[in-house]
Amino acid sequence: MKKIKNGAQPDPNGLVTEQQPTGWLAEMHKHFQRTGTYRAEDLERVLGDPREGAEVEATTDFQFGSFLAKS
Amino acid sequence: MTIAMCSVTPEGVVLGADSTMSVVSSSGFHYLNFNQKLFEIGDGSTVGVVTWGLGGLSKSWRTLLAELSDDFKGNPAGTVQAAAERWADKVWALYTADLAVPIQRLKTLVGQATRSAAEDEEMKNLKHGMVLGFCVGGYMEPDRSPKAYELVFDPQAAKPTPQEQKSILKWWGAPNPIMRLINALDQELKADILNSGKWSGTPADLDAVCQKHALKVPILPIRDAVDLVHACISSTIKAMKFSDLPQICGGPIEIAVITTDRRFRWVKHKPWDAAIMEG
Numbered sequence: 001m002k003k004i005k006n007g008a009q010p011d012p013n014g015l016v017t018e019q020q021p022t023g024w025l026a027e028m029h030k031h032f033q034r035t036g037t038y039r040a041e042d043l044e045r046v047l048g049d050p051r052e053g054a055e056v057e058a059t060t061d062f063q064f065g066s067f068l069a070k071s
Numbered sequence: 072m073t074i075a076m077c078s079v080t081p082e083g084v085v086l087g088a089d090s091t092m093s094v095v096s097s098s099g100f101h102y103l104n105f106n107q108k109l110f111e112i113g114d115g116s117t118v119g120v121v122t123w124g125l126g127g128l129s130k131s132w133r134t135l136l137a138e139l140s141d142d143f144k145g146n147p148a149g150t151v152q153a154a155a156e157r158w159a160d161k162v163w164a165l166y167t168a169d170l171a172v173p174i175q176r177l178k179t180l181v182g183q184a185t186r187s188a189a190e191d192e193e194m195k196n197l198k199h200g201m202v203l204g205f206c207v208g209g210y211m212e213p214d215r216s217p218k219a220y221e222l223v224f225d226p227q228a229a230k231p232t233p234q235e236q237k238s239i240l241k242w243w244g245a246p247n248p249i250m251r252l253i254n255a256l257d258q259e260l261k262a263d264i265l266n267s268g269k270w271s272g273t274p275a276d277l278d279a280v281c282q283k284h285a286l287k288v289p290i291l292p293i294r295d296a297v298d299l300v301h302a303c304i305s306s307t308i309k310a311m312k313f314s315d316l317p318q319i320c321g322g323p324i325e326i327a328v329i330t331t332d333r334r335f336r337w338v339k340h341k342p343w344d345a346a347i348m349e350g
Binding site: 029035037039041043044045047048049050051052053055057058061 | 099124196200221225236238242244248249254290315317
């Protein structure tokens with residue numbers, strides 16, 4: 001097992017350290033660095049539309065089991 | 072922003088929310104983690120309210136709901152839907168008065184034939200920043216049927232009418248993390264896939280693929296519904312914590328239950344020294 005020095009996580013393939021955000025993600029980070037805030041459109045893209053909820057219907061695939069043990 | 076949830080089961084209604092309030096100062100976002108978003112209407116009642124979106128108006132939700140409760144003493148609501156309608160009336164009056172200037176500004180920006188980049192960003196921020204939602208849930212004697220109604224105040228729309236929740240679980244504010252967890256896909260991601268040029272099927276085809284991987288939720292015993300609401304709120308908070316997403320949901324998770332044989336009860340409620348104990 002590789003030792004971790006100074007609390008740093010090993011990243012031999014550069015998956016974390018070398019992947020730079022692009023497009024709207026890069027713009028989101030730039031905007032945050034510049035202003036300390038996130039644009040409404042970025043929050044909506046990442047987290048969802050505040051005007052719309054999301055919901056899940058109960059499935060009918062389940063049935064209440066009997067309290068009686070099956071023989 | 073918020074993660075707010077409501078579960079309607081045959082045994083009652085479960086309401087839940089996080090406690091973070093995001094405020095914008097000259098130095099950027101600032102997060103206060105002990106805000107109250109879940110309320111009982113009055114004391115010893117059978118109806119509760121959870122809120123998301125806009126953090127407040129010139130009167131606190133607490134004060135407005137206490138006034139609503141006072142109104143109910145002389146003129147009972149009769150049904151949960153009627154309680155939601157009267158709450159909508161009360162909030163709408165203040166919403167349109169307090170936000171008259173920014174609502175007019177938004178109308179002006181929307182009506183402009185062309186907008187600068189700054190105006191476009193201002194318009195988008197106004198569109199989203201003034202969205203305010205409530206879910207009013209519980210039961211109203213003599214009818215002990217559990218009900219929940221959604222109200223969304225949109226600066227571009229008229230006064231909302233209560234929409235009854237027909238599903239076992241509904242959530243608002245920052246819905247995407249749980250959308251992905253339960254439904255395998257959120258709307259933005261779906262749109263990106265469909266617009267990528269790499270999807271040769273129809274939108275319905277994509278829905279069908281996701282449906283195979285969706286988690287199925289049965290009708291739950293009320294304590295399991297409490298667990299589901301808690302798990303979803305906690306997962307949303309952790310999704311932000313363990314990513315580079317802004318921590319716009321967080322703080323203590325609050326949950327209340329209104330079973331059809333009892334009145335409003337807290338399952339998890341932060342004590343009054345919660346903010347002191349944090350530091």
